[in-house]
Amino acid sequence: MGVAMAALTGAWTAPAFAEDSIYIQMPTYRTGPYAGSGIPIANGMVDYLNMLNERDGGVGGVKLMVEECETGYDTQKGVECYEAAKAKGTVVFNPWSTGITLQVIPKAGVDKIPVLSMAYGLSAAAEGNTFPWVFNPPMTYWDGASGVIKYIADKEGGMDKLKGKKIGYIFLDAGYGREPIPLLEKFAGEFGFTLMQYPVPPKEMQNQSSQWLNVRRDQPDYMVMWGWGAMNPTAIKEATKIRYPMDKFIGVWWSGGEDDARAGGADAKGYKTLNFNAVGSEFQALSDIKAKLIDAGKSQTDAGKLGENLYNRGVVNSVIVAEAIRVAQEKTGKKVITGEDMRVGLENLKIDEARLKELGLEGFMAPMAISCGDHSGHNMMYVQEWDGEKWVKASEWFEPMTDVVKPMLAAAADEYKTKNAPWPERTEACAN
C-alpha cells in the first residue's frame, strides 16, 4: 500500500496543469446539510469562470483551470482541500465556510495563498495591515449587522426610536452566527434596545420549534437571522407557523436563497434579507453563461435557476477573482500569475460602474474597491423582500455604519494579534 500511495502522491505533485494556465481550486459543497445553499453558489462560481474561458479564452489570454473540491462544509475536509490546493498551486482560496476560513487565515501568509472570504469569515480580517493575505469584500458581517440595525431604525423613524425595542437574534450557533454578536451587543447598549439571543445548534437546525416557542413568548419587535443551509427554510417555516409578522423578520445575505423563502410559501411574503447582488438573469454576462455553457450542456446549472440570488452571489465571487487576476496581470506584467501576484491584484482591486458595464453586469452589484489597509471596502448593500414567489428590491443601496464598525474592527484585529502572538508583522509592500 505504501508503494501505491507513493505512486499516487507522485502523480499529484507533478504539475497537473499546463504552464500557460492559471489554476484555481474552488472548494464547494454539493453534499451534506448545507448543500441547499452550496449548490447554487458552486454553479455560479464555476459557470462565470468557465464562461470567461469559452468567450474570452480566459483572463488576459490565459485559460483558467477551475477545479472543484468537495468540502461538505466540513472543516477537516476543507483543510484537506486547502492542502491539495496548495500542492497544485492555486492562486486564491475561497473557503466558503467561516470554520474553514478561521483554519486557513494563519496559514495563508506562510503558504503565500491569498484567502478570499467574500462577505463571510473573520470580520477583523478587513484590517489589511494585520491580515495582508485575507480579503473579505464587499463587506463584513459587522457591516451587515450595522446595516440591519440602520434599516430597522429607518423604518422606525430614527436611531432614537430604537430605545426600549426588543430585537431578537436567531443564529446558527457556530463561528458564523456568533461573529456579529459583539457588535449587536454594543449597539444594544448604545441605542437602548434589548437584544434577545436564540442560538440554533448546527445539529438541531432542522428542529427549531423550541427557539420559536421562545420567540412567541418574548414577542420581539424585530427578528434578525444569521442562518445558513437547512437552518434558513426551517426558520422561515417556523416563523410563519407562529404567525410572526414576516415584514419584521430580516435575514443576513446568506439567509436569502429562493429555496429558503419558498419553504414558507405564500405565508413568507414580506420576509426580508440583506443583499449585495442583483437577482435575475437579465444581464449580458449571464446571457453569455446561458448561451455558452447551459445551452451547450457544459454546466450543471438548471436553466430555470440561472439568476437566482445565491447563483448570482457565486457569480460575484468569481467576478472578484477574475478581476483580481486581471489587475494582477496588469500590475506585474506577467500573464501566468502566482498567489503572491494575486494578493497584489486583490489589494488593488477596483470595480467601478464603468467596469461593471464592460463586464456586462451593469447594476449587478455595487461598485467596490479594496485598498491596502482596508481589505473589505465596507461597500453598499440593499434590502430585498420576498413577494411570495421571488425576491424584489425593497430599499435603495445604502452604506453600513462604517464609522462605528471600523474602530471595532481595528480593535478586534489587535486583539487577534495579541491572542495569536507572535503574529507576523506585515512585510508585503503596498503596491498602490
Add this chain to the structure above:
Amino acid sequence: MFYREAGQFKTSYEADQQVFPILQDKIGIGAILIIGLVVVPLTGSDFMITSIMIPFLIFSLATIGLNILTGYAGQLSLGSGAFMGVGAYACYKLTTIFPDANLVVLVLLSGFFSAAIGMVFGLPSLRIKGLYLAVTTLAAQFFLEWCFIRVPWLYNYNASGAIEVPERTGFGGIILSGPAASPLTRYFLVLGLVILITIIMKNIVRGRVGRSWMMIRDMDIAAELIGVRPLVAKLSAFAVSSYVCGVAGALMVFSWLGAAEPAAFSINLSFQILFMAILGGLGSLVGSFMGAAFIWILPVLIRFGMPAVGIDIAAETVEHTTRMIVGALIIFFLIVEPHGLVRLWQIAKEKLRVWPFPYV
C-alpha cells in the same frame, strides 16, 4: 515457508515474553518503522504528510484510546470525540498560560485533564453496562460539547468561539506548532508520540492491569470473585483510555488542523473513532491502525486518486462514489469477518505459516 517460527527456540523467560517473539514479525515491524521514519519523510509530498499521514496517526492514537476502553475493558463509549476535545482545550489553555513550556510536555500533560474528566464520566460504569453505559457516555459527549461552546474561558473569549493554535517553539528553536511549523516537524512529533504511547499501551494491556480489564470484559462476576476490583479496573480503563484520547485530541488541533471549532469534537468524531475501532478489530492495537487507515486513508486515496489516474468526474460525484465504495467495503469486511480487519490479518498469518500446504 517464509513465515514459520520453526527453529526459533526461546531459552529464557525474557525471550519468551517479548512483544514480537517471532523473527519475521520483528523484521516486519522494523520495515514498517523504517517506512514511517525514513521512507515517508523522504519521498512523501507535503500533501501526503499533512493530509494523509498526520491525520492517520492521530486517528490511530484515538482509536487505541477507545480500544483500551471498549475493546479491552468492554465498556462501550460514545464520548471519545468529547474526550479528545478535553485534551485539545486543555492543551490550548496550558499553552496560553505557559507560553514558554515545551509543547510536547503540554500535550502529554493535557491528557491528564482528559483522564480526570473520563474517570468522572466513568463512574456510572460501576452500575450500568452495555448500551446503557453508551447512553451515559453519550451524555458526556453532549455535555462537554456544550461546555466547549458555552464556556468562553475555554477559548480565551475569542469572538469566533474557536481555538487557534499559536506558534510554539521547542528543542532548540524548532517551530513545533502554528502555521510556520513544517509538515515534517509536525509529522515527527506526532509519529514519535504515537510510537511512544503505543509501546506503553502494549505493555499495559499485556500486564496485570490489562489482564484485569480483559477479565472484567469477559465476565465481571468471575473477575470479581478472583479478586479483581471492578472499581479500580473500570476506572483505570476510563482513565487510560481518556488519557490517550486527550493526547490525540491535542495533537489533532496542534499538529494537524491548526484551529478548531467546538463542532470538530462532535458526536460524528466519536462515531468515526468507534467505526475505526470496530472495523479494525476490538481488543487489538494493530487493529486500531488498520481501522484508522481504512476509514481515513482509503477515502482520501479514492477522492484524490480517481482524478489523478484520469477518471474525470465532478467533485461531488467523487464524494458520493467515495461514500458508496467505503460503505460497501465496510459492510463487506464486517460480513466476511465480524472481528475486524485484524482477524483477517491473523487468519492470513496462520495460512502463511503452513503454506504451501493447506494444513499441517
